[in-house]
Amino acid sequence: MxxxxxxxxxxxxxxxxxxxxxxxxxxxxxxxxxxxxxxxxxxxxxxxxxxxxxxxxxxxxxxxxxxxxxxxxxxxxxxxxxxxxxxxxxxxxxxxxxxxxxxxxxxxxxxxxxxxxxxxxxxLHRFLGATKDWANAYKGGGSILLEDSELVDDMQRYVSEGYKTVKFKVGSADIERDLRRVDKVRSALGHDIEIAVDANQKWDVATATRFAQLIEPYHLAWLEEPIHANDMNGIRNLKEQGINVPIAFGESMRISYEFEIYAEKGVDVLQPSVGRMTRMDDLLAIRDLARDKGLRFTSGGRVYLCALFGTLFNENELIEFHEPISQPMSEYALNIPEERDGRFYLPADIPGNPxxxxxxxxxxxxxxxxxxxxxxxx
The missing domain is CATH 3.30.390.10 (Enolase-like, N-terminal domain)
Incomplete structure (x- = not known):
């Protein structure tokens, strides 16, 4: 490790x-x-x-x-x-x-x-071993409060900005509404753009299984935290139901050992959150675990810090830019990574964390x- x-x-x-x-x-x-x-x-x-x-x-x-x-x-x-x-x-x-x-x-x-x-x-990123000054990103948002047309507009805008993977929220009071929104976004973006959805641990296993089966025709990149993040046997049960959509977990966990259990239980996408880890080298330990197990790896958290460690990931290991939450704070920060064409570029001439x-x-x-x-x- x-x-x-x-x-x-x-x-x-x-x-x-x-x-x-x-x-x-x-x-x-x-x-x-x-x-x-x-x-x-x-x-x-x-x-x-x-x-x-x-x-x-x-x-x-x-x-x-x-x-x-x-x-x-x-x-x-x-x-x-x-x-x-x-x-x-x-x-x-x-x-x-x-x-x-x-x-x-x-x-x-x-x-x-x-x-x-x-x-x-x-x-700092060069000190840690990065050989590049950028990190590839996906863009997330899609509040439950948005009207369907507003959600579609946001997802289309994300794609126009250069993102190849986008994410929005599901888990509303009406599962049919969630399904309708998936359908509208997929229809608007076509099949060349990856779409992920995040349920924020909203459902039980039965509901998550039903939703995963309903969205199967839309070929989602992943379904994020459909059930409680600590329900390890629930995750195993989801996989035993034979669902085909990849499931993602990790932002609620703080240490790499939990990700080893996720991998054993059948999680397809490991997602540590930068600002929530107890050790920063755990990010790389989890990255390497995902590589070793043939799993997908992404990293979330505030994008201005996430991008720094994201320079240590490869092009397929994405960081998350959660625009609605991260952008406002970025307005009050200096020397933050520059967003451009689905990537974040760090200053290469400022020692330490800029x-x-x-x-x-x-x-x-x-x-x-x-x-x-x-x-x-x-």
Missing amino acids: FRYNFDEKLSFYKAIYYEFDPIPLPRVFQDGTGGLGQFAPERGCIELYDSQGFVAHYLAIDKTFIDTILPLILTGETKTFNQWREFLYWKVRNSGFQSEKAVCLGKMDTLMLDLLAQHKNMP QRLNLEKLEYEGLLRFKKYFYSNR
Whole structure:
């Protein structure tokens, strides 16, 4: 299994946490479970300073990270990347690896990798081994709240922008409505464009089986999370029913071991979410698992971070651009990847992770609530 192994030592002396008001979405977004809403999920970001004066940035940090991680690292101690990982693992282990505390470990991973890349004066993706500066993407959206014609318009626009794979939500109160929308989108896009749908764990096995059978003539790229993400035997039962549409799971899981179980149970598409992992090298471990098992691999999460790791994937291993949720936050960020023809291109001349929050714009628009300083106790 792929694992990072960096011996360079790190010590942290200061952090600045910025909290801002919710960023409104242009339109309320809803999946089949009623999830999401009218605001982007991000509420804060952090700058982490090491003892050499380098600064790492993370655009989606919350108070859980501030309360859990900062007291453990702002101690004046010096450890290697792997030693910090080991130390922090044992501190949060008893919280469980689906917990928000566990997810903080992956965010700390990213901050440390950012610093290590800056030490080498290399863009982070190149430091991690990327040989290209872009990632192939698919585009997702398709709120349950959209009228059929609005959904079709959005999917057609995505294709006109260069995307070969698009995704929208299913799981409305009326399964016949979902089927009608699949039919309308397929008719509008033709058969050369991949279409995926996401049920956000809405159904039981019987309903998911029925839906999968009904959509079979439309040759979907995948059906995402049709049942509860932890219902491993339910997934096995789905496959035993003989459904032919590929099923996808992963964004609800935090660690690579769960993906091994998914593969054993018959999941066809493994989908880790970048900002939710407990270790960032798990992304590559899951990628390699998919390759070894002949499964499809895609990666979700906020596209500005996802693209960075997506440079390590091949052309058929796509990252997700969930436009309705990601685009509004991108308006308040600097040095983010450039969207062009179904790909995201990273800056190739900025050391570390180039992405920054546009604090001046947030402050100008009255959205920046406060910033708080934290210092090493030594």
